[in-house]
Amino acid sequence: MPSTAAARGLRLTRRGTGLLVAAALCLAAGLGLGFPLLRLIAGAAVAVVVVAVLSCLRRVSVDVHRELVPDRVERGDAAVATLTLTNRSRRRTGGFTAIDPPTEEARLAVQPLAPGASAERAYRLPTGRRGLLTVGPLTVRRTDLLGLVAADARGGGTSTLLVHPRRHRVGVSPGAHPRHHHEGIIAPRPMAGSTDLRSVREYVIGDELRHVHWRATAKTGRMMVREYVDPAQPRFTVLLDDRADALDEDGFEAAVEIAASLTHASASAGTQTRLLTVTGLDLHPHGGLTGSRVLQDALCAVEQGSGELDRELLVSRCDSGTSLVLLGGGFDTALVGALRRRAREVTLFDFGPAGPAPALPGVTVIKERDAVVAAAAWNRAVAA
Template sequence: MTPAMRPTRRGVVVLAATPVLFAAGQWAGYPLFLALAGFCGGILLAAVALTARRPRVRVTREVYPERVERGGAAFAKLRVRSTANRRQAGFTAGDRIGSGFHAVAVPALLPHKETERVYDLPTGRRGRHQVGPLTLDRVDPFGLGRAHVTTGDTTTLWVHPRVHPVRALAGGHPRHHHEGVASNDALRGSFDLREVREYTVGDEVRHLHWKATARTGQLMVREYIDPDQPRFTVLLDTRFPDALFEEAVDVAASLVAAAAGAGHRCRLVTSCGLDVATAGGPSAVRLLLDELTVLDPHRDPGQALVPGSLSRSGGGGLAVITAGLPPADLASLTGVRSRYSPLVVVVLGGGAVPVVPGAKVVAATGAVDAVRRWNVVMPR
């Protein structure tokens, strides 16, 4: 699609003067006015032709890394290849980054040659940002018209919340007693295989290990244990003011990254309805941070802190991140207290510190202060 030319102020003046000169020349019979009108019309047509021509280049870009913490280092590599059969004139364009632009100077290119440009990407704002396409404002030599041309593909830069080093918290509720310490490594479900031993009267027939039986010539059975499976839930209050909300998201990101990174089953819940449960591991960390990257504050006055999903489930540790607990929220949190152990309430902003029966309360001014105090009060 050919871009439409928009006249500049000079172009508007020339466009308005052209019919006036032509009319004056016709009325007064002055050939000079007619010549000037023809000249103005000619350069206007030339401006349209020059600005409407799309640069014959192919633009691709790569972003390294695709995901970065807020304030971290990221850069884009822009490749511009000429598709013309003759020398391509150089130009200066802007590469779109979110709602802004980065100026890119592209030198003159020989036929079918390529150049690379590498530049830093801004990562000061959390979010999912589009990088590209390359935009070029083409202006004719007379300054009469301007056309906005876009070319090249786009990619996405994920700016994650900032993750601070924090001690992982988890809790579990074993359903059966067993001897020894349950290992939290490589858990495979509600039961973990402890050993294979000889069959004794009363053992479950469905637990027979047929391969071991064939190898030993004796009936062998699997003995299972029900381990403490670490579980951790973060409840993030989304009713923060904008500036403090970023601190709250950083705290939530630090907690879920520590727990999921340690292999614990981890769940992220918000007061606005988000509810994401994971099995732990690197892929879970990425999923949870992606969800927090695109999370916005919701300050509905009628919104409750504790969603119904937390009242119908339970198990493991629960961390609540909020700016305060009015009586209604305190009552709802007390109502789910028996379902989670331990329960930790992180209060940000330096306001009044609530008293939550049976819970540890961490009061802090921001994310850095919160994780520092968390690491002090949480057991190793």
């Protein structure tokens, strides 16, 4: 929403401060040496500063509207902020400079605006780092003609650009592809609306009356209902080690990029996708592009933090029969073994220091420091 920027105070610029210091020296020299010309120069300099202050006392009032296009972007891709500045006062405004953090590119010169007139300026946003980029608030800066005095005003509020991790083209694990709904074991808690008839049983409170099997009811003398269930569908789970001591900064960023790539590919394919972190994040949105956006937003904000590795909790969160991917550098053999017993298949990405890949029976290990190379290794493993 638009907000108004108005003058809040005056300050001397370096040029103005230097002029006053020079005026004081001239005055001291004029008094000490008895030179009237130096005293005249000092007085003229002070008068110029006073005029500059008076010229900047006029109130500046503009409405500020900021739009980010797009509001989500992959690291390194282009994003643009567009500022619309509107003069809502009844008088013409003087020229000013609009400064919109956090980038130095957003020092935009705006010409004087007539009443009701608007000026639109656009600039690129820095997207070189993953994370939440706060844009604003806008500073409207007015200066006198000589640049001696500046008046700043704040407005426009703040906007947030989500800089997602860079994603790489990866394939979906074969174990994560949904199977035909007539295959597989029955889920312990089948979803409502299932369509696979598995049995006819006696009615219990809560069953839908439209599922009553009247022929079986007539034969047995008890109300019988059809039981519809769907088998457990294969799932895809990514576990990211976000402990501060598990990976260095470069290794962690590579792990986040692989997490973003795999979760996006899996969720976009309609697979039930879950994102876990060691410090407690647990997301399992619906599939599709909407679910992928939820996961990418979470990975945009994830940071390394303090926390203990709770093996029992992590194992309990791992769905039985899931296709599991571990991303980190500090998973011990006991934890990987416990997860392997629950998961359908396990792949370990080791982004730790250079060295030989750990030998883990029944686990595919990818030992790489670079996300591009790691994604290529994953694609080869999937295609094999």
